[in-house]
Amino acid sequence: MDKNVKEAASTFGDKLFDQKMWIELGSTGLKIILIFVIASVVIKVGKAAVGNMLKIKTKSRLRISERRENTLVKLLQNIITYSIYFIAFVTILSTVGIDIKGILAGAGILGVAVGFGSQNLVKDVIAGFFVIFEDQFSVGDEVKINSFEGKVEEIGLRTTKVLNWTGELYIIPNGSITEVTNYSIYNSTAVVDFTINYEGDLDKVERAIELLLTTLPKKYEEIIDTPKLLGIEQFNGEEVVFRITAETIPLKNWYIARQIRRELKVELDRQLPEIKNTESHQEE
Structure with missing residues (x-):
């Protein structure tokens, strides 16, 4: 037993002080570090190239919207990152003496085996391409x-x-x-139903509302054009419901609808105190 221990210790000591082994380990370590450095540089250069390429495209006749440019840049940069890291990983395996061909062959067989279970993954990837490029x-x-x-x-x-x-x-x-x-591609429309309780001259009310609406585009830059008073939407007894529409920049219809209701309330209270405002509501 003691003899075996001594032989094992002697063999370990020989390997520990084997200069050739340490040179090979150092060389392999340096190669691995160099592979990581080169991969990092290539990824940075690739990401920068993708960003600059799409910026040049936006200055040409074939223009790409800013929203789509941001999406494509991030997607292409991710593809570059994953591809370079995969190549670096395979190169490192080859550097340390692992048989890449055997692994790839085994991966091919394994891929066939799990292919039936990865249909959803393939479906997601294909759908993602269509979402982006359409x-x-x-x-x-x-x-x-x-x-x-x-x-x-x-x-x-x-x-x-x-x-x-x-x-x-x-x-x-x-x-x-x-x-x-x-909701972000085309202009939005704010639809405001404004209910009042009034038994007098409706023409007077309409003129006051239309005059107010002409002042709103200068006050709110989110409004594209002068809001339109479509007229009486419905009435029930003494209650009269007016409908107003306003074209706005995308996603600002809710904000503008609230502001129009406020402006109507203030203006009609000032000009026509005989009007009793009742519940206002909005349909978008």
């Missing part, structure tokens, strides 16, 4: 995806992240996206 929505857009509503925080090849205004973050597999409503 420009269905982009990072920063306010959207409703299926039943989830909020601001798009991130679009990946597999999932889309939507942040609700109350703070919930929804992570939605791209393959499960069936319905998309994008």
